[in-house]
Amino acid sequence: MPERVGPRAHAAVTPAPDAAGAPGGDAPAPRPFSALDEAGRTEYWAALALRHCRGLGARSRARLLRAFGSAYAAVRAPGEWGRAGLNRRQAGELATGAWRAEAHKEWDGARALDAAILLWTDPAFPRLLRELSDAPALLYCRGDxxxxxxxxxxxxxxxxxxxxxxEVAAHMARRLAACGITVISGMAQGIDSVAHAAALNGVGRSIGVLGTGIDRIYPRSGGELFERMARRGLLVSEFAPGTPPLAGNFPIRNRIISGLALGVAVIEAASRSGSLITARMALEQNREVFAVPGPALDAQCAGCQELIRQGARPVFSVEDILRDLAEVLRPYSISEASLPPEEAAPQAPSPAPPLAGAARAAAETLGTADRKERLLAHLRENGAVHIDTLAQALEISVAELSALLVGLEILGRVRRLPGARYEATP
Structure with a gap:
């Protein structure tokens, strides 16, 4: 056990409230507040000191954790923060003790709730999350x-x-969960809630990342799902217990959604959707980004189409995702073969009436006439072809090919088949 936080350690962080040891033993992580031993409480208090120290953002805190190995080691040596790329002013803020009031408040909230706390120093702290340049110093957890x-x-x-x-979100979440993949989302209304609920059906599991304190149900209409997630899934938050649903918290929590995942699948998103923030963070974190294209002229799908133009992988089934992640999923023995027998895929809405002149004109602009003719000629000669094979044969990017295919599909000249395959219409 490390030396107890006290005046001889570093005056700026002494003492931690209620620093008396509590039995921890071999309790599984994350441990509730009441089960933290003295070392755990000391590390938790130091993490709160970093969280509430003015001038330290998530990236600065993560640099300190990497450089020193723990929050406790960092707060004991502010004179050495330069080796983490921080300056004297930032180190000086710790010594003022101005962080103490907010740290005490969070400490008391966690103690009253007996919140389960997962610290950076815990071996159970997720490896993928630890890799982030703005990784959190701690997570509050509820569930498995x-x-x-x-x-x-x-x-x-x-x-x-x-x-x-x-329906597409529910289908994909069910299929991912059925083959052993945990489905992560943000507990919001719409796609998020449907994905969580579908993943929990049967043997599946799900993780919900909150933009509030771990004890706050938001939206209020999601109370039943919140309780199901706590019983059969997992809820996590980096925000202090009691934190309300402030608008600025949700973009912050999005980096945790993508940071815990191998990839992010965007089902439907408008041009300014918050889902695009998650997708951009995923790209920055070197995660795979998948997007369901949707109808080309549907404003609700414009965000997904933007992602595809920027290099996201267009997907039409869970099999597409499993093929793309085959290498990283192999150690878990998960592949297309892990999927149960195919359930009925969601059927697209009934065909729309003939395109109006403006809509047809818009579809015609998706790609040059020469490329369209090359694409159609290849499909007529080879029959149904997977989108990746088609991109290689035509020597164009998948993003550009997707735009061509969407336009031709709207015009009724190609047909999309299961498994991201396409064929020319008669």
Whole structure:
């Protein structure tokens, strides 16, 4: 056990409230507040000192944790913060003790709730999350924390998704969960809630990342799902207990959604959707990003189409995702063969009436005439072809090919088949 935090250690962080030891033993992580031993409470108090020290953001805190190995080691040596790339002013803020009031408040909230706390120093802290340049110093948890060790895919999208998009989200979440993949989302209305609920059906599991304190149900209409997640899945939050649903918290929590996942699947998103923030963070974190294209002229799908133009992988089934992640899923013995027999895939809405002149003109602009003719000629000659094979044969990017295919599909000149395959219409 490290030396107890006290005046001889570093005056800025002494003493931790209620620093008396509590039995911890071999209790599984994350441990509730009451089960933290003295070392755990000391590390937790030091993490709160870093969280509430003015001038330290998530990236600065993560640099300190990597450089010193723990929050406790960092707060004991502010004179050495330069080796983590921080300056004297930032180190000086710790010595003022101005952080203490907010740290005490969070400490008391966690103690009253007996919140389960997962610290950076805990071996159970997720490896993928630890890699982030702005990794959190701690997480509050409620539910089955073993899910943090399972392979996971984030399924996100619009809070105001249409019926077909909701059906697609449910289908993908069920299929991912059925083969042993944990489904992550943000507990919001719409796509998030449907993905969580579908993943919990049967043998599946799900992780919900909150933009509030671990004890706050938001939205209020999600109370039943919140309790189901706490019983059969996992809820996590980096925010202090009692934190309300402030608008600025949700973009912050999005990096945790993508950071815990091997990849992010965006089902439906408008151009300014919060889901695009999650997708951009996933790209920055070197995660795979998948997008369901949707109808080309549907404003609710414009965000997904933007992602595809930027290099996201267009997907039409869970099999597409499993093929793309085959290498990283192999150690978990998960592959296309892990999927149960195919359930009925969501059917697209009934065909729309003939395109109006403006809509047809818009579809015609998706790609040059020469490329369209090359594509159609290849399909007529070879029959149904997977999108990746088609991109290689035509020597164009998947993003550009997707735009061509969407335009031709709207015009009725190609047909999309299961498994991301396409064929020319008669």
């Amino acid at each position: 924390a073993s899910l943090l060790r399972a392979p996971a895919i984030a399924v996100v999208g619009s809070r105001r998704a249409g019926p077909h998009a909701l």
